Amino acid sequence: MHILSxxxxxxxxxxxxxxxxxxxxxxxxxxxxxxxxNGCKTVYEILDQNKLCNYYNLDQAPGISPDLNFGNRxxxxxxxxxxxxxxxxxxxNISKIxxxxxxxxxxxxxxxxxxxxxxxxxxxxSQVDFLKKELSATFNHNKIALKDLVKLLTSIGYEPQILLExxxxxxxxxxSKRLHYRIxxxxxCFLNVMLFSFPExxxxxxxxxxxxxxxxxxxxxxxxxxxxxSGWEYFGSALKGLRKKIINIDFPISLGxxxxxxxxxxxxxxxxxxxxxxxxxGLIFFLLLGKLLQEKTYSYLNFERNYKxxxxxxxxxxxxxxxKSIPINKLMVGNRIVVRKNEIIPADSILLNxxxxxDYSFVTGESKPVGKVSGEFVYAGGRQLGSVIELEVIKDxxxxxxxxxxxxxxxxxxxxxxxxxxxxxxxxxSKYFTFVILLIAxxxxxxxxxxxxxxxxxxxxxxxxxxxxxxxxxxxPFTLGNATRILGRNKLYLRNTSVIEDFAKVDSIVFDKTxxxxxxxxxxxxxxxxxxxxxxxxxxKSLVRNSTHPLSxxxxxxxxxxxxxxxxxFDEIPGLGITGVVYGNLLKVGSxxxxxxxxxxxxxxxxxxVLINDKLLGFFSVTNSYREGIGDxxxxxxxxxxxxxxxxxxxxxxxxxMKFFNDENELHFNxxxxxxxxxxxxxxxxxxxxxxxxxxxxxxxxxKQSDVGIALTEDISSFSxxxxxxxDASNLNLLPKFLNYSQSAIxxxxxxFVISFLYNLFGLTFAIQGMLSPIIAAILMPLSSIxxxxxxxxxxxxxxxxxxxxxxxxx
Amino acid sequence: xxxxxxxxxLLVAIGFLIAFLIAVKKGQYKDTHTPAIRVLxxxxxxxxxKEENKSESN
Numbered sequence: 001m002h003i004l005s006x007x008x009x010x011x012x013x014x015x016x017x018x019x020x021x022x023x024x025x026x027x028x029x030x031x032x033x034x035x036x037x038n039g040c041k042t043v044y045e046i047l048d049q050n051k052l053c054n055y056y057n058l059d060q061a062p063g064i065s066p067d068l069n070f071g072n073r074x075x076x077x078x079x080x081x082x083x084x085x086x087x088x089x090x091x092x093n094i095s096k097i098x099x100x101x102x103x104x105x106x107x108x109x110x111x112x113x114x115x116x117x118x119x120x121x122x123x124x125x126s127q128v129d130f131l132k133k134e135l136s137a138t139f140n141h142n143k144i145a146l147k148d149l150v151k152l153l154t155s156i157g158y159e160p161q162i163l164l165e166x167x168x169x170x171x172x173x174x175x176s177k178r179l180h181y182r183i184x185x186x187x188x189c190f191l192n193v194m195l196f197s198f199p200e201x202x203x204x205x206x207x208x209x210x211x212x213x214x215x216x217x218x219x220x221x222x223x224x225x226x227x228x229x230s231g232w233e234y235f236g237s238a239l240k241g242l243r244k245k246i247i248n249i250d251f252p253i254s255l256g257x258x259x260x261x262x263x264x265x266x267x268x269x270x271x272x273x274x275x276x277x278x279x280x281x282g283l284i285f286f287l288l289l290g291k292l293l294q295e296k297t298y299s300y301l302n303f304e305r306n307y308k309x310x311x312x313x314x315x316x317x318x319x320x321x322x323x324k325s326i327p328i329n330k331l332m333v334g335n336r337i338v339v340r341k342n343e344i345i346p347a348d349s350i351l352l353n354x355x356x357x358x359d360y361s362f363v364t365g366e367s368k369p370v371g372k373v374s375g376e377f378v379y380a381g382g383r384q385l386g387s388v389i390e391l392e393v394i395k396d397x398x399x400x401x402x403x404x405x406x407x408x409x410x411x412x413x414x415x416x417x418x419x420x421x422x423x424x425x426x427x428x429x430s431k432y433f434t435f436v437i438l439l440i441a442x443x444x445x446x447x448x449x450x451x452x453x454x455x456x457x458x459x460x461x462x463x464x465x466x467x468x469x470x471x472x473x474x475x476x477p478f479t480l481g482n483a484t485r486i487l488g489r490n491k492l493y494l495r496n497t498s499v500i501e502d503f504a505k506v507d508s509i510v511f512d513k514t515x516x517x518x519x520x521x522x523x524x525x526x527x528x529x530x531x532x533x534x535x536x537x538x539x540x541k542s543l544v545r546n547s548t549h550p551l552s553x554x555x556x557x558x559x560x561x562x563x564x565x566x567x568x569x570f571d572e573i574p575g576l577g578i579t580g581v582v583y584g585n586l587l588k589v590g591s592x593x594x595x596x597x598x599x600x601x602x603x604x605x606x607x608x609x610v611l612i613n614d615k616l617l618g619f620f621s622v623t624n625s626y627r628e629g630i631g632d633x634x635x636x637x638x639x640x641x642x643x644x645x646x647x648x649x650x651x652x653x654x655x656x657x658m659k660f661f662n663d664e665n666e667l668h669f670n671x672x673x674x675x676x677x678x679x680x681x682x683x684x685x686x687x688x689x690x691x692x693x694x695x696x697x698x699x700x701x702x703x704k705q706s707d708v709g710i711a712l713t714e715d716i717s718s719f720s721x722x723x724x725x726x727x728d729a730s731n732l733n734l735l736p737k738f739l740n741y742s743q744s745a746i747x748x749x750x751x752x753f754v755i756s757f758l759y760n761l762f763g764l765t766f767a768i769q770g771m772l773s774p775i776i777a778a779i780l781m782p783l784s785s786i787x788x789x790x791x792x793x794x795x796x797x798x799x800x801x802x803x804x805x806x807x808x809x810x811x
Numbered sequence: 812x813x814x815x816x817x818x819x820x821l822l823v824a825i826g827f828l829i830a831f832l833i834a835v836k837k838g839q840y841k842d843t844h845t846p847a848i849r850v851l852x853x854x855x856x857x858x859x860x861k862e863e864n865k866s867e868s869n
Contacts, residue, residue: 211814
């Protein structure tokens with residue numbers, strides 16, 4: 001950030017005052033401030049008028065160039081039912097709404113968006129949640145209509161993303177709030193109970209029986225909200241497990257809590273002791289802390305997106321030359337739709353009017369726009385980059401090529417994570433654990449029953465208390481929580497902590513090609529050699545236009561020029577190159593062998609040489625389109641994992657890919673989204689755990705089907721398909737390390753399990769002999785919990801440090 | 812006497828507990844990032860900043 005702003009200062013004379021983009025000339029200016037376009041200038045004027053130029057002081061050139069040609073794009077916001085759907089709250093004059101604004105990126109943005117009331121008095125407050133990129137605004141809908149509010153935001157460069165599924169996350173908020181309440185109350189009661197138990201810890205014999213009873217009854221009262229409010233969800237979860245005939249980790253915990261509570265009540269009632277209220281409240285408090293850590297994941301990243309959160313809310317249709325905005329779910333086959341610049345094509349349709357330049361980067365990951373002329377078939381999901389086009393819808397929104405992927409059963413299955421919750425390791429252990437503990441409890445009780453019933457009962461509850469797998473239950477959340485945090489610092493954001501467990505089990509990896517192992521962007525092709533002048537460029541462009549080879553198309557797209565020259569004597573020699581004559585100049589474009597018969601020395605990169613009139617001008621190389629170091633990553637992964645590649649493209653790149661992948665059979669081309677899904681399924685049927693890495697909507701099915709789906713993205717706040725984890729593309733090279741690290745994390749869990757078992761054994765020896773006193777319980781239980789927590793946290797950090805995951809990329 | 816003191820101490824502690832619960836209810840734990848940035852903004856300093864702005868860009 002810092003270096004950037006310094007650079008900007010140096011070249012300030014050339015850069016747009018608003019957005020920091022380069023200005024082509026200094027024609028657009030106000031005073032001494034330059035602007036790259038009229039949009040930026042307009043925003044500056046608006047801000048200047050409203051005395052909001054402080055915006056420019058907070059960050060250098062913070063602005064976003066606005067799209068001012070919104071015409072009647074927002075007309076659908078006049079529809080009351082749409083407004084109703086979008087608003088969080090409406091009453092009398094007051095409306096509340098939450099917008100998602102992906103453009104916000106710096107403190108200037110926050111400042112401006114929170115000063116919306118200065119633009120329009122209709123807005124009373126606006127508040128930003130920066131991590132979620134959300135703006136919640138309260139406004140008077142009689143003074144400013146929702147449509148005008150959206151227009152205002154758009155005009156200053158912050159167009160909100162209004163989507164079909166502006167799913168309200170309020171239920172999630174409630175859950176997190178409830179957990180905070182529970183922890184607050186448990187912590188409060190725990191500390192007070194500790195305080196009142198102090199005389200006992202210090203061995204002070206309180207002779208005053210009134211005072212003693214006073215303390216005990218206070219403890220009893222304080223423990224009630226802990227058991228019945230804070231600890232309630234353990235009982236609920238245990239019951240839920242039992243109903244599904246599964247004994248989960250919450251079952252022995254509930255047993256322990258109940259035994260502790262019951263025994264304490266019994267002791268108090270019988271006046272034989274002071275109960276175990278301190279252990280009880282402490283236990284629940286620590287357990288809840290673990291839960292908080294486990295749930296504190298990246299809630300601001302969206303892991304559940306499907307095509308609906310990417311498609312627009314409304315479409316413009318044209319009936320009898322009159323344009324009308326309708327909600328997308330009312331769109332029908334046969335409708336004529338109008339798609340403007342930067343809008344998404346909502347359904348498979350046929351182009352009727354206008355030039356289609358359609359960017360399918362969200363769908364396929366391929367960033368080069370595709371040209372379409374009228375009469376051609378256009379798939380849904382593309383973004384129109386050119387001017388206005390008119391199309392006729394030929395398939396329903398949900399039945400389009402892309403969207404029908406979501407009709408697959410995998411998307412209608414109950415949540416994967418909910419399922420894995422019951423199958424994860426700690427729950428698997430707890431099943432056996434519970435049986436063994438119950439067995440020991442009954443045997444020990446049976447043994448003591450011969451001497452006295454009271455001792456038998458004492459021993460029975462003691463065993464349950466001591467065996468309460470508190471440390472066991474804590475080791476998993478603390479290890480995984482910390483590991484998740486460390487991975488997050490390395491820009492791998494997990495959907496929840498249990499993903500690590502799946503991650504560690506992976507034994508086969510499936511890559512998507514475009515956008516995953518190849519890099520997006522225009523630097524696909526570089527020309528090395530004498531710079532081609534524009535006439536030469538046009539000649540080469542005209543020549544390669546005649547070839548359908550993917551490399552020819554790439555060259556075609558990378559060259560400037562709109563006019564084409566006639567090409568004569570065109571010839572294409574498959575696998576070698578093309579040749580032709582343009583205005584008397586002989587052109588040869590192809591491999592080294594084709595050009596001069598010599599053999600290419602460096603086989604690692606594909607080079608396409610350009611020869612005009614027997615003069616070698618240079619070569620295009622495509623090595624750059626692969627991500628840096630991808631070869632090393634794949635090679636190091638190939639030793640331990642079964643690798644495969646799925647590509648929606650044709651086999652054009654096969655030869656290049658063979659350098660990375662050893663086995664030709666693992667390369668699969670011409671894969672449709674369904675093919676990808678089925679491929680992952682078939683791998684899983686053969687008993688492997690599949691990790692899928694992809695980026696486009698066309699990988700969405702495979703990502704969902706796989707055991708771990710990682711969406712690769714250049715910008716974590718931008719769109720990514722539903723997945724288990726989001727990885728910043730710049731850190732793809734750390735993937736082998738991530739896999740190693742998650743395996744180490746699982747090992748750490750095993751070790752902490754052993755530690756907590758040892759504590760349990762130690763405690764059991766007291767319990768079986770009927771010697772478990774409240775003091776021993778009060779020492780043993782927190783000690784075991786704390787040592788396991790410490791071990792888990794420290795060792796995950798230590799391993800991360802060893803793997804160099806802690807020092808780099810951390811922010 | 813001791814009972815009274817303990818009662819008072821409990822009441823004080825309960826006061827803090829309630830303060831915490833209200834904080835949770837108001838959503839103070841929902842977004843812990845933005846307020847940290849927000850607190851650094853100056854209020855109503857447009858005119859002054861405009862001058863600074865000019866001198867800076869010269």
